[in-house]
Every structure is written in structure tokens, then in C-alpha cells.
Amino acid sequence: MIERLAVIDFETTGITPGREGRATEIGIVMLEGGAIVDRFQSLMNAGVRVPPMIEQLTGISNAMVRSAPAATSVMRDAANFVGRTPLVAHNASFDRKFWDFELAQCGLARTQDFACTLLLSRRLLPQAPDHKLGTLTRWAGLPATGRAHRALADAEMAANLLLHLGQTMARSCRQPVSHALLCKLQAVTAAKVPQFLQQH
Template sequence: MRQRIAVIDFETSGITPGRDCRATEIGVAMVEDGRVVDRFQSLMNAGVWVPPMIEQLTGISNAMLKSAPPAHRVMRDAAAFVGETPLAAHNASFDRKFWDYELARLGLARRQDFACTLLLSRRLLPQAPDHKLGTLTRWAGLPAAGRAHRALADAEMAANLLSHLEGTLQRQFQLADIDHALLCKLQKVTAAKVKPYLRELQAKLVV
């Protein structure tokens, strides 16, 4: 049995959230027992200008955002959709800061930790050519969910990767129940100590 986890992805107008840099799209893929069971996606108009380079990367234009629902409404709906479900993202440090910033504008605060499929893949899939989401998706033979750098497609690919990582833990270390807390602990273990850490955990479960 695998715990239900909300995998999120933001497209944004820049790198660091602030007055002139905001989220432009959010996607959430709910994954449970190795498959995506629910989804949330919306463009979000925060009144910011999207630079041409980012518009070209994401395909999200300033014209598209003009007709998008306001950011505060989208984030309120996204927060309600996620609720208390544990969170994950690929390169979670990026998505976490936008999630926290947008929630703070609503007077809300995150209670859950983020599991990071980038950190986890570095520890569990060291043989991969690199640990970009697209590379890992192709290398592991996972489904391509749509255009890269669109929020829901990236969230679904990260959700599929998360399920693959959980399966890797189950197959290699016979860990029957993979919960979010274990993933968050594992991503903090140095790569060299991952196998000893998991073998010790496995031994405790056998005893």
C-alpha cells in the first residue's frame, strides 16, 4: 500500500517569487498506489509580465494570462484540492517557495513537508544519465504526459517518477509500505549512505 501524495508543479514568470515574479500556472497530480487518481490544473493571472524567453519555454503567453482566473482564486482552490495531503515535486525547493509565497498572500501556511523526486532519484537511480525530469521519464520508460514545461504535464511526469522510485524501494529493499515520511528522510541521506540506511531499515522490519 502506498500513501496518497499530491505532486505539484508551477510555471512561473521567473525564478524567485515576489512582486514582479509570480506563478502563472499550477498543476497537481494526486498519486496513490502507483497511479494518478485525480488532477487539478489552471492558469493563474497574478498581473505580472511574462518575459519572451519564458513565454517561448512554457508556451504560456501574456495574452493567455489576461483571460485566466485571478491567482488568489486559483491558489485557494488548489489549497482546498490538496488539503492535508503530503506534497512532492521535482526539484521541490523551487515549487515549495512558490507554493509558500502564494499561500502566504492568502494568509495561509503549509503544514506538510515536500518530498523531492530530484533528490530521491539522485539517491535511488544513480545510474541514470542525468536527473532532469524529462531525461528520467525517457530513461525509465515512463509515460510522457504532454508538453514539458506545462504544469499538469510536469506534475504527472513527476508523479509517475515518484511511483517508479517507490517501486524501486519495494523491489530492491523489500519495503512493503512506502510512506511520505520515509521519502522525506531518505532524500536527506547522503548518496553514499543510502544503501546502508535502507538495509538497516529493512533489518529492523524483518526483526
């Protein structure tokens, strides 16, 4: 994949954005020419408490969040870093909700689509034991990137997975693998994936 892509990951205080569910950390990895070319990471203070279960999972404490920059400031920087670059995430329905919500707190709105490495891995790697990011990373022999459930490490894992998926897809596709093609494939039912790849 030659095209420039932004792979993002959030750590949050809950599963749904709102008064109790806010982002505590964002990690973004820029891919270009099949390699990571840039990174962005920041903790973010949205003025909410980190529940003990989330602190145990992520290692992000209330003290860390209290001393972090304001969430609106971080999101403005993140939006500037990404620009109009197409977006990718693992389980993108989750990260998309938080990206859109946190952008809205700054008066900004997303203009580009998300490709989802979870949906794509279900279609391209049906033989994997499951499609969790850590499982796929180990199963495919991809590099370990650091502690799971920290935003930059997870974004780097998703970026490496995306490159692996792109290589898998390229073996069956006639046309170059692009973000637009990934978005089309993730909407195809599993049964129609072979036909889709032959046609493209």
C-alpha cells in the same frame, strides 16, 4: 505506495517568488494506491508580465495569463484540493517556494512537508545520465504526458517518476514506502543510501 500524495508543479515568470517572480500556472496530480486518481490545473493571473523567454519555454502568453483567474482564487482552490495531503515535486525547493509564497498572498500557510523526486532520483538512480525530469522519464521508459514546461504535464511526469522510485525503493526496503520515509531518504548522503535501505 498506498498513501494519498499530491504531486505539484508550477510554471512561473522567474526563479524566485516576489514582485517579478510569480506563478502563471499550477498543476496537481493526486496519487493513491499507485495510480493517478485526480487532477487539478489552472492558469493564474498574478498581475505580472510574462517575459518573452518564459513564453517561448512554456507557451504561456501574456494574453493567456490576462484572461486567467486571479492567482489568489486559484491558490485557494488548489489548497482546498490538496488539503493536508503530503506534497511531492521534482526539484521541490523551487515549487515549495512558490507554493508557500502564493499561499501567503491568500493568508494561508503550508502544514505538510515536501518530498523531492529530484533528490530521491539522485539517491536511487545514480546511474541515470542526469536527473532532469524529461531525461529520467525517457531513460526509465515512463509514459510521455504532454508538452514539457506545462504544469499538469510536468506534475504527471513527476508522479510517474515517483511511482518508479517507490518501486525501486521497495525492492530493498522491509517497510512500506511512505512519504515520511521518502523525506528521510532524501536527506541521506548518497554514500549512505545502501545502509539506509537495509535498515528500513
